[in-house]
Amino acid sequence: MMMDILSWKYIFEVLILWFFYYMLLVFIQGTRAVQVLKGLIILIIIFTITQAVRLEIMNWILTKIFTISVIAFLIIFQPELRRGLARIGQFGMFYREKETLDEIAKAAIMLSKKKIGALIAIEREIGLKTYIESGIPIDSHVTSELINTLFTPNTPLHDGGVVVQGSRIIAAGCLFPLTQVPNIPKALGTRHRAAMGLTEETDAIVVVVSEETGSISISTGGRLTKNIDDNDLAKVLSNIYRPRRSKKSFFDFWFRVASRIGNSE
Numbered sequence: 340m341m342m343d344i345l346s347w348k349y350i351f352e353v354l355i356l357w358f359f360y361y362m363l364l365v366f367i368q369g370t371r372a373v374q375v376l377k378g379l380i381i382l383i384i385i386f387t388i389t390q391a392v393r394l395e396i397m398n399w400i401l402t403k404i405f406t407i408s409v410i411a412f413l414i415i416f417q418p419e420l421r422r423g424l425a426r427i428g429q430f431g432m433f434y435r436e437k438e439t440l441d442e443i444a445k446a447a448i449m450l451s452k453k454k455i456g457a458l459i460a461i462e463r464e465i466g467l468k469t470y471i472e473s474g475i476p477i478d479s480h481v482t483s484e485l486i487n488t489l490f491t492p493n494t495p496l497h498d499g500g501v502v503v504q505g506s507r508i509i510a511a512g513c514l515f516p517l518t519q520v521p522n523i524p525k526a527l528g529t530r531h532r533a534a535m536g537l538t539e540e541t542d543a544i545v546v547v548v549s550e551e552t553g554s555i556s557i558s559t560g561g562r563l564t565k566n567i568d569d570n571d572l573a574k575v576l577s578n579i580y581r582p583r584r585s586k587k588s589f590f591d592f593w594f595r596v597a598s599r600i601g602n603s604e
Contacts, residue, residue, distance in 0.1 A: 456550030474513030
């Protein structure tokens with residue numbers, strides 16, 4: 340009986356550690372921390388080898404490097420750590436996705452009625468760090484009012500794209516790559532070409548509002564779906580976004596439970 344209890348205890352501890360490692364990998368994906376993690380792994384391998392062959396000087400140097408790296412890590416990645424703690428306060432991985440998508444849809448509809456052009460990229464699994472760095476940092480909660488303000492005509496950020504990461508607008512005025520697909524209809528402007536170009540290189544979802552017609556389009560996987568009805572926009576966004584976020588895994592059930600709790604509040 341005691342052995343059975345101990346066995347379950349070990350299994351439970353392994354599952355907890357597995358969960359935290361998984362959360363860590365999800366958190367650092369698409370950030371500078373990925374490269375740092377690779378560097379730390381290399382240092383740990385070197386440290387293990389030097390201990391095995393008893394290279395005392397190398398061991399001493401690496402020990403000092405590890406001590407300093409803890410402080411350096413906290414300083415360098417302070418913005419990422421702050422955002423990570425904020426995410427933990429929102430069920431960790433659950434960024435109130437429905438609320439965010441609804442706000443984006445609401446903003447697109449408002450801009451469409453006023454015939455104001457817009458380009459909104461929603462990050463998924465592949466980080467958009469390269470494109471975020473081409474714009475102006477914002478780091479603010481997603482609201483339809485803020486999105487409308489960012490795309491106000493004759494402002495510095497009007498012509499660029501907005502990047503949404505989780506439930507926050509990370510940057511505005513970002514530059515996206517234009518599509519490389521030949522024979523694109525001439526009716527498609529720069530925003531539509533940029534939307535297709537970004538989704539050819541990443542798994543992002545891009546919402547486009549045409550400045551000429553006010554029509555709303557969505558690009559994903561390098562393809563463009565045009566003239567989406569206002570009433571269907573939020574539903575279409577949710578249907579496209581959630582399958583990629585909700586992979587079949589050990590955590591699926593808990594993801595759904597937490598999402599429902601968050602939406603009911």
